[in-house]
Amino acid sequence: MAENPTRRSDARQTRRRGAALEDAILAAAADQLTESGYAGLTMDNVATRAGTNKNTIYRRWPNRLALGIAAYRQLATTAPLPDTGSLRGDVLEFLRQANRHWSSPLGAILRELFAAAGGTAELVGQLRDQSGDAEAAPWLTILGRAVARSEAAPEALHPRVATVAIVLLRNEFVVRGSPTAPDDVLVEIVDEVYLPLVRQRGATSR
Structure with a gap:
């Protein structure tokens, strides 16, 4: 048979x-x-x-x-790091990449997962590529280029400083529940928060 x-x-x-x-x-x-x-x-x-x-x-x-x-x-895929030749340009473009992802169908899944994870720090950490160091790495690269161009002082190379912009953008989606962030919000994050913070780190070291 x-x-x-x-x-x-x-x-x-x-x-x-x-x-x-x-x-x-x-x-x-x-x-x-x-x-x-x-x-x-x-x-x-x-x-x-x-x-x-x-x-x-x-x-x-x-x-x-x-x-x-x-x-x-x-x-999820990893987008290439922008290299515009300026700190402001790099940070703004990287935020725009993140905003496009979070606004996409795949980003909608990510937002669902964040909502389901709630305050579970371990699972939220997995969503953020398993560690704060991994999340900070591309931002430290962008900031390191700025230091090499003398746009920022070495004292600005701190993970919490480097990731401020992406944390603020994430809050627009996770805390405010926005389906997307308007470009003027991204510009505000860069010009009113990120760049002043980076410059102040250099000023306080002198």
Whole structure:
């Protein structure tokens, strides 16, 4: 009697282990996020798509939010750092990149995840690329270029200073619930907060 092809497929699925199985689960969760957003993400649907069972998923991700965050990280891409030749130009363009992302369908998923995470610092940290250092790195690069051009003093190279602009932009989405930030808000963040702060760090060191 000929072997049922469905059974062969099921056997291959049950033999998956380790990274291959995790990749299949994350791919299924990412597809579900793209189609239905975080609200439509369920362990049942992901298990069915991945050809596994819920217990297998729960052994790797303790809840739906943790799985959603891991799946979002599969979808997110890193934009190239702007290099306009000036600190103001770099910061403003990087904010505009972030604003476009947060205003996009993928950004809508990110906002859903932030809302679901609430005050859970560990999960919010995962959304921010797992560490404050990782989030600060591109901003410190931009600020480091400004220091090399003598636009800023070395004392300005501090992670909290470097990331002030992106934190203020994030607040527009997470705290205020804005679907997008007008460009004049980005300009205000740069001209009224970021540049004065960077310049003051240099002034106080003298």
